[in-house]
Amino acid sequence: MIGAIARPPVDWFAISPALATLGAAGLCLMVAVLVPERARRATAAFTAAAGFVTAFVLAAVLYDRSPDGESVIAAAVRRDRYAALAAIIVAGAGLVAVLVSYSERTKGHVAEFYALLSAAAGGMIFLASANNLMTLFLGLEWFSISLYILCAVDADRERSLEAGLKYLIVGGFGSAVLLFGSALVYGATGELEFSRIAFSVASNDLAHDTILLIGLAMVLAGLGFKVSAAPFHMWTPDVYEGAPTSVTAFMSAATKTAALVLTLRILFTAFPQEADLWTIAVAVIACASLAVGNLAALVQRNIKRLLAYSSISHAGFMLIAVASHNALGGRALLYYLIPYSAMSIGAFAVVAARERELGQEVTLDNLAGMGWERPLLGAAMWTFMLGFAGLPPTGGFLGKFYVFSAAYDHGWLWLVIVGVAATAVSLYYYLAVIRALYMRPSAELQFAAGGQPPRDLLLQLGVLACVAVAVGSFFGVQPLVDLSRHAFQTLPL
Amino acid sequence: MSAHGWITTTLILVPLGGALLLWLVPMPRVWIAPTAMLVSLFEIGFWIEAVARFDFDRGGLQEASKLTWFKDLGVAYHVGMFEGFSLWLVGLTTVVMAAAVAYGMWAGRDNPRAYYGLMLFLTGAIVGVFTAQDLLLFYVFWEAMLIPLYVLIGVWGGPRRLQATIKFVIYTMVGSLLMLAAVIVYGLQAGTFSMVSGGTNASDWIFLGFAAAFIVKAPLFPFHGWLPDAYRESPAEVSAVLSGIVSKAAAFGFLRICFSLFPVGVHDFRTPILVLAAIGLAYGSLLAFRAPDIRGVVAYSSLAQLGLIMLGLFATNDLGINGAVLQMVNHGLISAVLFMLAGAIERRAATGQFDLLGGFARGRPALATVLMTTGIIALAVPGSTAFAGEFAILAGVFRQGWFYAVVGAAAIVLAAMYMLRLISAVLHERPGPSATEAALDLRPGELAILTPLVALLLFLSAWPAAISDRVSAAAQPAPAASAIGTSTAETT
Numbered sequence: 001m002i003g004a005i006a007r008p009p010v011d012w013f014a015i016s017p018a019l020a021t022l023g024a025a026g027l028c029l030m031v032a033v034l035v036p037e038r039a040r041r042a043t044a045a046f047t048a049a050a051g052f053v054t055a056f057v058l059a060a061v062l063y064d065r066s067p068d069g070e071s072v073i074a075a076a077v078r079r080d081r082y083a084a085l086a087a088i089i090v091a092g093a094g095l096v097a098v099l100v101s102y103s104e105r106t107k108g109h110v111a112e113f114y115a116l117l118s119a120a121a122g123g124m125i126f127l128a129s130a131n132n133l134m135t136l137f138l139g140l141e142w143f144s145i146s147l148y149i150l151c152a153v154d155a156d157r158e159r160s161l162e163a164g165l166k167y168l169i170v171g172g173f174g175s176a177v178l179l180f181g182s183a184l185v186y187g188a189t190g191e192l193e194f195s196r197i198a199f200s201v202a203s204n205d206l207a208h209d210t211i212l213l214i215g216l217a218m219v220l221a222g223l224g225f226k227v228s229a230a231p232f233h234m235w236t237p238d239v240y241e242g243a244p245t246s247v248t249a250f251m252s253a254a255t256k257t258a259a260l261v262l263t264l265r266i267l268f269t270a271f272p273q274e275a276d277l278w279t280i281a282v283a284v285i286a287c288a289s290l291a292v293g294n295l296a297a298l299v300q301r302n303i304k305r306l307l308a309y310s311s312i313s314h315a316g317f318m319l320i321a322v323a324s325h326n327a328l329g330g331r332a333l334l335y336y337l338i339p340y341s342a343m344s345i346g347a348f349a350v351v352a353a354r355e356r357e358l359g360q361e362v363t364l365d366n367l368a369g370m371g372w373e374r375p376l377l378g379a380a381m382w383t384f385m386l387g388f389a390g391l392p393p394t395g396g397f398l399g400k401f402y403v404f405s406a407a408y409d410h411g412w413l414w415l416v417i418v419g420v421a422a423t424a425v426s427l428y429y430y431l432a433v434i435r436a437l438y439m440r441p442s443a444e445l446q447f448a449a450g451g452q453p454p455r456d457l458l459l460q461l462g463v464l465a466c467v468a469v470a471v472g473s474f475f476g477v478q479p480l481v482d483l484s485r486h487a488f489q490t491l492p493l
Numbered sequence: 494m495s496a497h498g499w500i501t502t503t504l505i506l507v508p509l510g511g512a513l514l515l516w517l518v519p520m521p522r523v524w525i526a527p528t529a530m531l532v533s534l535f536e537i538g539f540w541i542e543a544v545a546r547f548d549f550d551r552g553g554l555q556e557a558s559k560l561t562w563f564k565d566l567g568v569a570y571h572v573g574m575f576e577g578f579s580l581w582l583v584g585l586t587t588v589v590m591a592a593a594v595a596y597g598m599w600a601g602r603d604n605p606r607a608y609y610g611l612m613l614f615l616t617g618a619i620v621g622v623f624t625a626q627d628l629l630l631f632y633v634f635w636e637a638m639l640i641p642l643y644v645l646i647g648v649w650g651g652p653r654r655l656q657a658t659i660k661f662v663i664y665t666m667v668g669s670l671l672m673l674a675a676v677i678v679y680g681l682q683a684g685t686f687s688m689v690s691g692g693t694n695a696s697d698w699i700f701l702g703f704a705a706a707f708i709v710k711a712p713l714f715p716f717h718g719w720l721p722d723a724y725r726e727s728p729a730e731v732s733a734v735l736s737g738i739v740s741k742a743a744a745f746g747f748l749r750i751c752f753s754l755f756p757v758g759v760h761d762f763r764t765p766i767l768v769l770a771a772i773g774l775a776y777g778s779l780l781a782f783r784a785p786d787i788r789g790v791v792a793y794s795s796l797a798q799l800g801l802i803m804l805g806l807f808a809t810n811d812l813g814i815n816g817a818v819l820q821m822v823n824h825g826l827i828s829a830v831l832f833m834l835a836g837a838i839e840r841r842a843a844t845g846q847f848d849l850l851g852g853f854a855r856g857r858p859a860l861a862t863v864l865m866t867t868g869i870i871a872l873a874v875p876g877s878t879a880f881a882g883e884f885a886i887l888a889g890v891f892r893q894g895w896f897y898a899v900v901g902a903a904a905i906v907l908a909a910m911y912m913l914r915l916i917s918a919v920l921h922e923r924p925g926p927s928a929t930e931a932a933l934d935l936r937p938g939e940l941a942i943l944t945p946l947v948a949l950l951l952f953l954s955a956w957p958a959a960i961s962d963r964v965s966a967a968a969q970p971a972p973a974a975s976a977i978g979t980s981t982a983e984t985t
Contacts, residue, residue, distance in 0.1 A: 331565075372604065379516075391640060392633040398563075401629070404677050405566060416677065420670045427666050431643070431659075439647040439655060478563045485565070 011072035014079035017055040017062065017087040018126040021094070024051020025118035032111030044111035045102050048118045052095040055125065059087035063483075069490030075193050076135045078265075080490035083129035085334055085483060086261040090128070092469075093253040093341050094121040099462035100349040101246030103356065113153055117250065120146035124258035128265075132192040133182040136262065140178065140226065143258065144171050147251060151243040163242025170235040171225060178222025184215030185270075194270035195492050207273040216271055220281060223266075226259035229285050229315045230292035237296075240308035245355055248304060249348030252311045253341035260315070264322050264333055269492055275325050282323035283415055289316030290422035297429045303351050303362045306429060307344070310388055313426060314340055317403055320415055324406035327488060332402035334484035339387060339395025339473040346466030347384040350377045353459055364436045371437035378437050380463045387470045389430040390423050395473030395480075402481075498558030500543045501572045501624050504583060507536055508590075509617035515610040522605065526598040529609035533591035536616060540587045547580060554689065557626065567685035571626040575749075578818045581960050582623045582738075582745055585825045588949065589737045590616040593730035595942045596833050600840070602649055602728070611641040615734065622742045628676045628686040631750070635672070635706070638739060639665060642731070650726040657722035664719040668709030675702025679754070693754055700758020703750055704766070710743035711799045713766070714773030724792035729836020732788065736795040737829040741821045744802050748814070752806075759809065767807050767893060771900040774800030778907035782914065786845040787835040790915045791828060794871070797904060798824045804897055805886035813889020819961040820882030823870075823953065827879065830867045830946050834860075837939055838919065841932035847915075852924030857934035861920050863943050870950050872912040873905055878953035885961060 012019070024047050031044045062084040069080030097117060123143025130136040148171065152164025186192060188211040189200040206212050224232035240248045267278055293313025300306035318340070321333040354362045354370060354377075371378030387394030400423065407415040473480055511532035515525060547555060557573025574580045594612050602608040618641070621634030639662065647658040679699050680686040694700075709716045724732045751759055777797030784790045802824070805817030837860070838853070839845045854861040873879040883905060891898040935943070953959065 386640065391636050393637065397633070397636070401673070401677065402566075404674065405681060408677055408681055413674075413678065416674050420674045424663075424667050424670050427662065428659075431662060434644075435647060435655065435658070438644060439658075478561075481563055481565060 008074035011079060014072045014077055017059040017091065018122045020054040020058055021051045021118045021122035024048050025115045025122065028111050028115035028118060041110045044114040045098055048114035049095060049098045051118050052091045056088060056091035059084045059091055069492060071131050076132055077129050078131035081487040082491050085487040086128035086257055087125040089257045089337055089341050090121050090124045090254045093250060093345055096345050096462040096465060097246055097250035099458045100249055100352055102458045103456045104244060104246050109153060116146045116150045120150065121254060124254050127258045128261045130262060131194055133186060134192055137179055137182060141175060144175060150247045151239055154244045159242035160244060163239045166235050167239045174222050174225025177218050181215045181218025181222060184211050188212035188215060194266055197270040198272055201273050216274060223259055223263045224285060226255060227263060227315045228312055229319055230288040230312060233292060233312045236312055237305045237308040241302060241304045245348055245352035249345045252344040252348060256315060257337050257341055260318050260333060264330060265491065279323050279325050282319050286316045286319035286323055287418050289313060289319065290418060294422050294425040301363045303367060307347055311344060313422060317400060317419060320407050320419055321403045324410040326406060326409055328409045329406035330488035331481060331484045332406040334487055335402055335481055336399035338480055339399055339470050342466040342469035343384040343387045343396060346380060346463050349459055349463050350381045353377055353456060364432060367436040368440035376460060377463060380467050381437060382434055383467050383470055385430040385433050389427050393474045394470045398474055398477050498556050498573060500539060500546060501556045501574055502558050504539050505617050505621050507539060508532060508613040512610040512613040515606055525605040525609055529594050529613055530598055532613055533594045536587045537591055540584050568629045569627050569687060570630060571687060572624040573626050574624055578748060579623050581822050582741055583620055585822050586619045586738050589734060589825055589829045592829060592942050592946055593734050596730040599938045608649060611645055615641040619738055619742060623745060626688050628680060628688055632673060632676050636669060645731045646723060646727045649728045654726045657726035660719040661723045664709050668706040671702045672706035675699045688750065688754065691754060693756055695757040697758050697761055700751060700755040707743040707746040711740050713769050713803060714776050717796050720796055721792050725788050729832050733829040733832035736832065737825040740795065740799055741825055744806060744821055747806055763807050763809065767804060767897055770800040770803035771897050774904045775900055778904045781911040782907060785847055787838060787915060788845050790911055791831045791835060794911060795828055801883065801886055801901060804890045804901060808889035808893050810889050810892055812885050815961045816882050816885025816889055819957055820886060822960055823879045823882050826946050826950050827867060827871045830943055833943060834864055837935060842927035844927050847918040849925040849927040850919050851922040852928050854920035859935040859940055863947060864920060865916060866947055868912045868916045872909040876954060878950060878957045881957035
């Protein structure tokens, strides 16, 4: 008897961005069945793009109309600017991913591809607004399952299948750890909702309760898998390399955004009493990620693997902001995510363009001379690499500046030094990409059968948008930091 | 923004705008180099306008403009010039960059759109370094300087350019990142990143962070590992910019930032830095004397000269600082001329090796005259502007200890030896296998580039006080001068 269950009032507007992308996913599935083959790609891509635009706009309105932040739908979901800003980033990433993926040479299942992409974004947006352990797990599985399939969507390629399987197994393991940890936390406190966990810990004096701490550690580990922070990063290079490049582009930006935003939310709101422990744990994870990501990237030849390790190291940088456990850190994380997402998608988009041109995997060797052959993409890639390396005039520089400031504000000068050292190491491989683009004689290229594909205007548009965000976030830092500050202030601390 | 400060911002934005123009606006290939040249000349024009607007009796920061950039950390776009040194270094930048652009035009670099765009971008970044009054802004321009240099060397450089760029970038970035950490610590402690209102900081560690960046960029012995490769493998005009201006940015950093914000650090580390500078001076001079090619001599002499300039700065008295600033301008012009001459000779003889050259004076009067004049000024013959600068430096550093002055004087003798060796190996002696009849005299185009620079040197020789007299009176950045003054008084 449904009627017997007391249903809470539902604030539909609070979850509207997630619903918009979910709706687009449903429509794409209909397109897969109803629209004839030749119009299918265009219709599905347009539907997905429309879904992302709607989600973007709704999230922006939601940001505007949630200046105070409140828990809605039986306190399962949090309606605040913090989640809305994350939704804006994810929706933007999704939109660019549609532009990038449009000319991907996949056979069949294009509409399903876009359905899964929209669904994954919906899950991430939902995850960012999760307010208890159940919605957290729901959001996490929602987008993870979509991504498992997306990674393997290029079913003709063995690497793609391998990537999907690997991600499924490792990701499933990560989810299990997270779930087990959630159960322990629930067992220790008797609460699911984040702020009530903190309240329960405070009132029952559980701050150093063993079960709670084991649960917290397992939750952190589970989230570490999604953030791809070391030592939970093993899947990242293989999956990023094997998955279709446009999927990798989307994952590298959006998954990281959602997972990091949620990590900060749960640590700050549910476990403030244990901050003395988890700040150190997160700092250690950050240092491990910086070390592993940067050192392993030094020896990569394959650009997708290189960027995968680079994304691990950036997870390290952003975790420094989380470990700082202060308002500056919250601001730093949210600000950092904006240029980082743009640069990450943009860089993979350039790789995708080169991949389609050559019909083979992109390495440092066959990237040679691309800067001169494709001035726009070359200059864009150059911008992204400088941004990753934290050089002005890109938002990557100010992101690092904010992160280091947050760490110093926390009193951790040593973490600043580690970050600075990691940046110095990272320069070597980022500059190697620029060197390949501009300073090596272009190789005798074996173009893919059928010659070079025509100029991919949509992809170039997406890349341009990414450049605009990466550079614009440097000059327009004040408004973006204001956005981040207001977003952070709506967290229930 | 204050109403009077537009000229400084213009000096930064004109070349950056020119770079964007070249990159973004489609134009016929033949227009690109002349457009860049025109922008460079306009830049000189704006600098002359800035000199005309300057109130030389007033001192302090002038032509300043300020805009808040992000306020939660107290970062602002704040630029301006101190008449005593920023103004002259900006002038040096505009002149040498214009000469470098002209040289590139004359040499006909390929991919002109990228090349000239980067040269203009570099101009804007260097002017930014010399005028920034906010530490983060300074850092931004400092790093922005590296990007075009990296590409200019890496794309248009000599055969071993890739190794040269890697060394150059790794060395300088390690230094710069230490500076970034220092900037953050200083800024968060002071609550603002402004160099003007931030006040002094007594921490030695912060001082060392800044010093690391400047020491590597200058470079100071023993952090000069990148120097020979970078100076040899760069295109000649980029070497000219590197040794002529970029190294001055490092010395400027000590003068503007370390002296005014970290008087305690300067005081504590004066002796080690003086010792390093003296070693660098002697060591660079000896290596220059043994170098087998033109660029090697100029490169190592650059190392030596920077050691000398650092001796002058860390004499921490008016005389030494005066001499150092004058010598910065002198050496900027001298090394620019010498590197471009080296490039000109390498174009003719396809080598810069001394044992393959020789006898260039015969039948090439213009080349001989320019090289001879510059060389004579460079070896600090009495009456030349370099003599004035070096004399002031030695007199200044003598007060810190006679030892430094002795090293300096000995190095000046060595300078005479290596410059004369360079002159005779190229111009005189028996013509080597590469000095064929096909190697022509300097063309009018080259003369048009080099003559103004040499003329400036001769002008300064006649009137070095144009620069040196104005340094001490006015330009000491505010709180520092007194602080350094007192610390000097205590020690002496």
